[in-house]
Amino acid sequence: MLVMTQEKAPQRSGSSGLNALAGHAVSCSEFKYQRGTEIFGEAEPVDYLYQVKSGAVRCYKMLADGRRQIMAFHLVGDIFGVENGGVHRFTAEAIVETTVSLTDRLNVVGEEGGRAAGTNNVLRLVTSNLQHAETHMLLLGRKTAIEKVAAFLVEMDARLSAAGVLNLPMNRRDVADYLGLTLETVSRALSQLRERDVLTFTGRSHRQIILRDRARLAEFDH
CATH class of the missing domain: 1.10.10.10 (Winged helix-like DNA-binding domain superfamily/Winged helix DNA-binding domain)
Structure with missing residues (x-):
């Protein structure tokens, strides 16, 4: 489920990072989120892939004792929301007023239209995210x-x-x-x-x- 602020600014346009991820031109929309606004929630379906155009995003999980553990910060140019499963493992939230481009996940990894390049690129990005998670564990x-x-x-x-x-x-x-x-x-x-x-x-x-x-x-x- 996509959660938007009232300042919705959809624009049918391409995003270079998401185009590169897909391996072809994809149709993207832009949305603006106010500070502290949820972009997607933990356990929600992975319907979209996102790229930060301005601002910054934190991805976090709430622990059983009520503490928040931030797993990653996504900055301008970063692509996020990529998962190796069908649901999001974390909640994504705008740290400051943030604009993101998004495209339907099927535009990148759909079965139709020859999405092999996009699937391979997503797998590389998932691997990169796992490497970051390992580095973060060492940091902790x-x-x-x-x-x-x-x-x-x-x-x-x-x-x-x-x-x-x-x-x-x-x-x-x-x-x-x-x-x-x-x-x-x-x-x-x-x-x-x-x-x-x-x-x-x-x-x-x-x-x-x-x-x-x-x-x-x-x-x-x-």
């Missing part, structure tokens, strides 16, 4: 909080940095739920990295980070 198993936070910053630096500034769309609660830490522990680790002159903050929200010493940051990531 790190011994110290500062190692976890450093590894997160290295990952985001590779995906987000522009003009030397790391502009995080997610807040510290999101980071904590991704790393399996408390909010206070994440804040303390960031403060320790600042005190060691590895990074500095800019902006009132402290979501803009300047990495002053990437080499030292990477040392924590090993």
